Amino acid sequence: MGIATDIILIIVAAFGCGLLMQRLGQPAILGYIAAGVILGPHTGGLTVSNVQEIERLAEIGVALLLFALGLEFSFK
Numbered sequence: 001m002g003i004a005t006d007i008i009l010i011i012v013a014a015f016g017c018g019l020l021m022q023r024l025g026q027p028a029i030l031g032y033i034a035a036g037v038i039l040g041p042h043t044g045g046l047t048v049s050n051v052q053e054i055e056r057l058a059e060i061g062v063a064l065l066l067f068a069l070g071l072e073f074s075f076k
Contacts, residue, residue, distance in 0.1 A: 002050070003050050003053050003054075006048045006049060006050055006053075006054060007054075007057075009039065009046070009048065010035070010039060010048065010054075013035040013038060013039055014031065014032045014035040014036075016031075016035070017031035017032065017034045017035040017038070018031035018032055018035075019031070021034070
């Protein structure tokens with residue numbers, strides 16, 4: 001599988017698990033965490049194949065989030 005397939009798989013699993021947790025009356029973040037555990041590289045079954053590329057994209061996302069947060073910061 002390629003990186004695009006891995007990203008689509010992660011998004012679909014996170015959406016499905018988040019929706020399931022909301023229907024059970026739990027916070028959606030628990031569903032996102034469950035999707036990460038299910039698709040993680042150390043579990044059996046369907047897993048993400050390009051772990052290094054996903055980690056690199058996550059680091060870029062965190063850097064962009066911090067940059068956007070810095071743009072919203074006011075010195076007043």
